[in-house]
Amino acid sequence: MKIKAVVCDWAGTTIDYGSRAPIIGFQQAFAKFGVTLDPALIRQDLGLDKRAHVQKMLEDAAIWQPISQQLASTSQQFVTDTVYKEFQETINQALVETAILKPGVSTLLAYLTEKHIAVATTSGYTQAMIEKLLPTVASQGYHPRVNITSELTGGIGRPHSAMLDLAIKRLGLTDSSGVIKVGDTINDIKEGVAAGAISVGVVEGSNLIGMSETEFTALPQSEQTQLKVAARAQFYASGANYVVTTIADVIPLIEQLEQQAARSNAPLLLTPGPLTTSESVKAVMMVDHGTWDDEYKKMTQHIRRQLLELASAEASDFSAVLLQGSGTYGVEATLETIPKDSSATLLIAINGAYGQRMSEIADRIGVKHLDLIFDETEPVDLDKVSDFVTVHPEITHFAVVHGETTTGILNPIETLIPAMVDRNIVTIVDAMSTFGGIPINVNQLNVDYLISSSNKCVQGVPGFSFVIANVHQLTQTAGNARSLSLDLYDQWRCFEDHDGKWRFTSPTHVVYAFEQALLELKQEGGVAKRYQRYSENEARLRQRMVAAGFTPILTPTVQSPVITSFKYPSESFRFRDFYLYLKERGFIIYPGKVSKMNSFRIGNIGEIYPTDIDRLVDLIQAYVSEPVQS
Numbered sequence: 001m002k003i004k005a006v007v008c009d010w011a012g013t014t015i016d017y018g019s020r021a022p023i024i025g026f027q028q029a030f031a032k033f034g035v036t037l038d039p040a041l042i043r044q045d046l047g048l049d050k051r052a053h054v055q056k057m058l059e060d061a062a063i064w065q066p067i068s069q070q071l072a073s074t075s076q077q078f079v080t081d082t083v084y085k086e087f088q089e090t091i092n093q094a095l096v097e098t099a100i101l102k103p104g105v106s107t108l109l110a111y112l113t114e115k116h117i118a119v120a121t122t123s124g125y126t127q128a129m130i131e132k133l134l135p136t137v138a139s140q141g142y143h144p145r146v147n148i149t150s151e152l153t154g155g156i157g158r159p160h161s162a163m164l165d166l167a168i169k170r171l172g173l174t175d176s177s178g179v180i181k182v183g184d185t186i187n188d189i190k191e192g193v194a195a196g197a198i199s200v201g202v203v204e205g206s207n208l209i210g211m212s213e214t215e216f217t218a219l220p221q222s223e224q225t226q227l228k229v230a231a232r233a234q235f236y237a238s239g240a241n242y243v244v245t246t247i248a249d250v251i252p253l254i255e256q257l258e259q260q261a262a263r264s265n266a267p268l269l270l271t272p273g274p275l276t277t278s279e280s281v282k283a284v285m286m287v288d289h290g291t292w293d294d295e296y297k298k299m300t301q302h303i304r305r306q307l308l309e310l311a312s313a314e315a316s317d318f319s320a321v322l323l324q325g326s327g328t329y330g331v332e333a334t335l336e337t338i339p340k341d342s343s344a345t346l347l348i349a350i351n352g353a354y355g356q357r358m359s360e361i362a363d364r365i366g367v368k369h370l371d372l373i374f375d376e377t378e379p380v381d382l383d384k385v386s387d388f389v390t391v392h393p394e395i396t397h398f399a400v401v402h403g404e405t406t407t408g409i410l411n412p413i414e415t416l417i418p419a420m421v422d423r424n425i426v427t428i429v430d431a432m433s434t435f436g437g438i439p440i441n442v443n444q445l446n447v448d449y450l451i452s453s454s455n456k457c458v459q460g461v462p463g464f465s466f467v468i469a470n471v472h473q474l475t476q477t478a479g480n481a482r483s484l485s486l487d488l489y490d491q492w493r494c495f496e497d498h499d500g501k502w503r504f505t506s507p508t509h510v511v512y513a514f515e516q517a518l519l520e521l522k523q524e525g526g527v528a529k530r531y532q533r534y535s536e537n538e539a540r541l542r543q544r545m546v547a548a549g550f551t552p553i554l555t556p557t558v559q560s561p562v563i564t565s566f567k568y569p570s571e572s573f574r575f576r577d578f579y580l581y582l583k584e585r586g587f588i589i590y591p592g593k594v595s596k597m598n599s600f601r602i603g604n605i606g607e608i609y610p611t612d613i614d615r616l617v618d619l620i621q622a623y624v625s626e627p628v629q630s
């Protein structure tokens, strides 16, 4: 669930540690009529509408008697009104004195502002009292957007939901879903529950503990703990959904609620890619960004530099060119750099659908090409490629897929590319599904074009591809492209000549998310660590699937950790049924792409961990032992 608003109580919750003001106010007001009130008695009903609270205390004969005598009246209404009027005087003074933000409030407010989560208040105070408080807290940086008292709800205060309902309405929300109510009294909790909001109690500085910060911190640690434990229990007993220690702890609570919801609503994508991204990568996209400003261009340049670093590509020889569109756009733009006359011939080594796709692109755009086709379950063979090139001296360009996502097979670019470079052949590698997840050293390979996209192993969302290009090679390709939007040379020049400016509108949200994804790749420990995690996922998947009776299509020696293909377990196996069964239980897998046999695929990349693989295979085991028809 997306959290949309936080509605806070005032004294004891956001200001006035220990909720001292009402106590002082009541004590002083009742003292005027000769009655000394026990703070504990006052605290019992704090959070109530203040007139109702006065009335309630007057129900106690020991309090009623002396006051009614002094006022020479037995009219309940008159006595209540008189005492309440006195209280309004005394509280005003106490209010301003105690209107200091509690520890953690500023931190929470900064977080809510950044996340565009609205803040409102409901109160047992009167409208006049709130108006006194607002400028005092505004000077401390607190500006709640909506402030409700029972005067606005026809006198209906807590524990009813009327004030909270109205606050929600005035915030422009249709209902209480995604609304957190934070308070420090039992009546606060009940109000939140009654409105159907997420009702949260704050322990420290609350009315339930009822002490000033100095009093509380002077207590021995064990006593502090005891009081906190008791307050927690009381909150929960009155129906609180959550209890937090300080109000700043509402921040991790929001994060937790949003992540839980995102995870439980959205199945994990085991379909590289798009693949499962982290919550933090997705969260970056919740803000609209412009493209023209310097910050954005700087970020684009930062991304381009980081891609070179990830590829171990020397900045003097290589440049990263980003291009709007999916990975295929990057492949097509790269093939567009090849001259479309008899001066160039492209050799494509094919052992799957993505190699086949390059052949199709070459056909469409008029690049002369020769295809060398291998079995889909066999890696591209260096000797066969070398022999072929020897027989065809007209070959000027060579293209191969690194990780063929058709099966999950890994082609040996470490030997293939240098061998072609030795023959002065321009080399192109589709490293779409491997870059960022399997170490690749562009400098060592000396490959001319290495292509990948935002939504594979870097773990960003779909929206652009990128090409790590040898600048000495790319420089020679001006004017080769017949396409305007897929002109890699022009795209590159625009980034170079205008400090990171994208040619044409760029997928801003995707680019911001990608910057975050790069940061998270670094935090994980870089490509080597990510490779290790993917490998663990793959090993676990393979081992457990074999134990469950499935046969992988590839032998482990040629298998990449990216995606694993399995044969159908039996003649009667129905993929669609299997797919829906898993989807309903939180996992999306891939149909097979191998042409000569029935298969399905499971991806190991993305924000996926061995424990996810375990949950998946548990489900698969349950399915095969007792097929459920969805």
Ligand SMILES: *Cc1c(COP(=O)(O)O)cnc(C)c1O
Pocket (backbone or CB within 6 Å): 272, 273, 326, 327, 328, 329, 354, 401, 403, 404, 405, 430, 431, 432, 433, 453
């Ligand atoms: C994902 C992928 C592509 C690009 O496919 P799009 O659908 O355009 O993103 C190309 N090659 C390989 C090996 C891939 O895995």
